[in-house]
Amino acid sequence: MKKILKYLFYGFLGVFVSISLFIGIFIYKAKRGINFYQTEPIELPAGLGEKSILIFSKANGFRHSEAIEASFSVYRQLGNKNGWKIFMTEDAGIFNEEQLALFQVVIWNNTSGKVLTDDQRIIFKDWIERGGGFIGIHAAGDDSHQWEWYEDEVLQAHFSHHNIGRDLDTAMLYLEMDAEHHQLFEGLLDTFGLADEWYCFYDNPRAQTSSILYTVDETTYNLSGNISFLIKDKNWGMGQDHPIVWFHQQKKGKVFYSALGHSPITFKHNNFQQLLTNAIQWTGNF
Numbered sequence: 689m690k691k692i693l694k695y696l697f698y699g700f701l702g703v704f705v706s707i708s709l710f711i712g713i714f715i716y717k718a719k720r721g722i723n724f725y726q727t728e729p730i731e732l733p734a735g736l737g738e739k740s741i742l743i744f745s746k747a748n749g750f751r752h753s754e755a756i757e758a759s760f761s762v763y764r765q766l767g768n769k770n771g772w773k774i775f776m777t778e779d780a781g782i783f784n785e786e787q788l789a790l791f792q793v794v795i796w797n798n799t800s801g802k803v804l805t806d807d808q809r810i811i812f813k814d815w816i817e818r819g820g821g822f823i824g825i826h827a828a829g830d831d832s833h834q835w836e837w838y839e840d841e842v843l844q845a846h847f848s849h850h851n852i853g854r855d856l857d858t859a860m861l862y863l864e865m866d867a868e869h870h871q872l873f874e875g876l877l878d879t880f881g882l883a884d885e886w887y888c889f890y891d892n893p894r895a896q897t898s899s900i901l902y903t904v905d906e907t908t909y910n911l912s913g914n915i916s917f918l919i920k921d922k923n924w925g926m927g928q929d930h931p932i933v934w935f936h937q938q939k940k941g942k943v944f945y946s947a948l949g950h951s952p953i954t955f956k957h958n959n960f961q962q963l964l965t966n967a968i969q970w971t972g973n974f
């Protein structure tokens with residue numbers, strides 16, 4: 689009898705340690721990323737150069753596998769429809785001067801963690817500021833990137849948390865007033881409901897140089913980002929003005945960020961596809 693109890697004890701201990709380790713590694717990876725780098729230039733198809741868009745989906749932190757998978761056919765479809773050359777990779781070796789120069793737009797498609805070496809960062813920063821178009825999707829705006837310039841000047845907002853529920857919450861989004869008839873607003877819905885994961889930021893990009901495209905109505909979803917006993921203080925929002933899609937000029941380049949994009953639902957949504965189309969046209973000067 690005693691032996692059985694002993695085995696049971698060690699059995700439970702083993703399970704407990706394994707689960708704790710799993711949760712620990714998961715949280716560490718989501719917050720800090722487990723970083724690996726690629727530094728060799730990669731093989732590219734011929735014909736890139738004009739109307740070329742690089743879709744970069746590398747995830748050193750949390751990986752939005754389903755959203756990334758679903759996004760591929762959407763980008764391909766948009767490319768075919770609009771005559772854009774779409775190139776997709778998760779290999780950061782492409783962040784060298786010669787190969788980046790072939791693209792007008794780079795999309796960080798749920799990119800997470802520290803994905804570039806310091807040298808690649810310098811090249812990419814320079815590419816943006818000399819006239820490149822940058823689009824960040826969802827996780828590209830979380831706090832796993834460990835890059836001050838990127839968070840301060842490109843994103844212009846610092847990620848705090850996202851809401852955590854059993855399912856994705858459907859929230860209402862409102863298009864800003866388009867007083868200047870900006871091309872980014874063309875064909876977009878004034879208001880629509882979307883099931884996504886809702887990011888909350890410490891600061892409002894409107895207070896920087898960003899213009900807002902969509903805000904989310906916090907009264908239409910559950911704000912809480914608390915995780916049982918682990919995190920207790922993430923039950924707040926940004927108030928009435930909660931930007932969720934925004935854009936700005938970055939020296940000679942252009943930046944567009946969408947906190948939307950956690951799941952395939954978003955990529956399949958017509959209005960999100962219109963948003964992507966507008967974003968590519970604007971950032972790429974097409």
Ligand SMILES: [Zn+2]
Nearest residue numbers: 752826885950
């Ligand atoms: Zn997400």
